[in-house]
Amino acid sequence: MPAAPAPRRRRRPTAKQQAVVKALRGSDHFRSAQQLHHELAELPAIRIGLTTVYRILHTLADQRIAETQLGEDGEVLYRLGSAAGHSHYLLCRRCGEAVAFTTAVLEHHTAELARQHGYADISHRIDLYGTCPLCAQR
Amino acid sequence: MPAAPAPRRRRRPTAKQQAVVKALRGSDHFRSAQQLHHELAELPAIRIGLTTVYRILHTLADQRIAETQLGEDGEVLYRLGSAAGHSHYLLCRRCGEAVAFTTAVLEHHTAELARQHGYADISHRIDLYGTCPLCAQR
DNA sequence: TTAAGTGCAAATCGTTTGCAGTTCG
DNA sequence: CGAACTGCAAACGATTTGCACTTAA
Numbered sequence: 001m002p003a004a005p006a007p008r009r010r011r012r013p014t015a016k017q018q019a020v021v022k023a024l025r026g027s028d029h030f031r032s033a034q035q036l037h038h039e040l041a042e043l044p045a046i047r048i049g050l051t052t053v054y055r056i057l058h059t060l061a062d063q064r065i066a067e068t069q070l071g072e073d074g075e076v077l078y079r080l081g082s083a084a085g086h087s088h089y090l091l092c093r094r095c096g097e098a099v100a101f102t103t104a105v106l107e108h109h110t111a112e113l114a115r116q117h118g119y120a121d122i123s124h125r126i127d128l129y130g131t132c133p134l135c136a137q138r
Numbered sequence: 139m140p141a142a143p144a145p146r147r148r149r150r151p152t153a154k155q156q157a158v159v160k161a162l163r164g165s166d167h168f169r170s171a172q173q174l175h176h177e178l179a180e181l182p183a184i185r186i187g188l189t190t191v192y193r194i195l196h197t198l199a200d201q202r203i204a205e206t207q208l209g210e211d212g213e214v215l216y217r218l219g220s221a222a223g224h225s226h227y228l229l230c231r232r233c234g235e236a237v238a239f240t241t242a243v244l245e246h247h248t249a250e251l252a253r254q255h256g257y258a259d260i261s262h263r264i265d266l267y268g269t270c271p272l273c274a275q276r
Numbered sequence: 277t278t279a280a281g282t283g284c285a286a287a288t289c290g291t292t293t294g295c296a297g298t299t300c301g
Numbered sequence: 302c303g304a305a306c307t308g309c310a311a312a313c314g315a316t317t318t319g320c321a322c323t324t325a326a
Contacts, residue, residue: 014299014306034290049308054291072261074212075290090251090260099255106244110266113228117237119268122228123210126264128248130257152281152324172315187283192316194281213315 019046020056021080029096030069030077033057069098072129092132157184158194159218167234168207168215171195207236210267230270
């Protein structure tokens with residue numbers, strides 16, 4: 001068989017990729033691509049298109065460098081982090097602050113429920129939203 | 139004070155409204171507005187616009203005549219039903235069949251979690267998706 | 277007559293994709 | 302050179318809305 005094409009050496013991250021990661025490092029709250037794009041637009045140093053922000057975030061998520069969460073309205077939120085198996089969060093619908101929690105009991109119940117009814121390929125969505133104390137006081 | 143405008147007598151549901159309800163009666167599975175519109179389009183008897191289907195479903199949901207669920211991809215699914223407090227479902231991502239389950243334990247845990255962290259106005263999303271036995275065998 | 281119902285086209289909104297130009301190894 | 306990277310504009314898909322027209326009490 002012909003030799004597979006030699007894998008390209010990992011390229012050093014571009015300035016824009018670094019900028020997105022840097023923006024993410026700025027907070028452990030979950031933020032949308034659009035929010036991040038706005039933040040980056042503030043910085044006069046960098047000029048980056050919304051499309052690129054989306055693409056970089058998508059790549060970071062693929063690499064598990066960033067984790068994602070669904071916002072209350074269905075938008076995708078990102079933050080750096082926990083490559084560990086996805087956990088669930090109570091997150092502030094306003095600022096994206098996240099409080100993790102476990103659902104061991106529920107997961108067990110649902111696995112059993114699925115088994116009993118013969119459902120396969122189970123996936124779940126368990127998200128809590130609220131207003132954190134800080135955002136509550138405006 | 140001036141008399142409030144006399145509330146209009148409840149009008150008899152239009153043919154299209156009846157058609158949508160009838161389509162909903164056809165199954166206890168959750169279906170999207172688009173699916174229902176397609177089904178209605180099959181029937182040569184009725185001609186109804188997608189917009190109207192959306193509007194009628196929205197009204198039915200407001201009146202709690204129909205209940206809604208979020209599909210795995212974020213679309214809104216409808217079925218007639220249970221005016222009782224919303225429950226959660228394990229639903230077939232393919233046919234919309236729904237198996238209800240309770241989350242008393244989780245709800246208790248999360249209420250406590252929210253309280254501990256001072257989060258207010260909590261809302262949650264707990265949805266399970268899977269492939270039902272029937273759909274699994276194609 | 278007049279509020280309600282309806283349909284079509286256009287608008288929304290977050291996100292993705294086509295495509296052409298740019299950059300870097 | 303060629304793969305990666307980028308940006309803009311257009312496409313997307315579910316849903317909503319503006320607006321003009323029809324219908325029925």
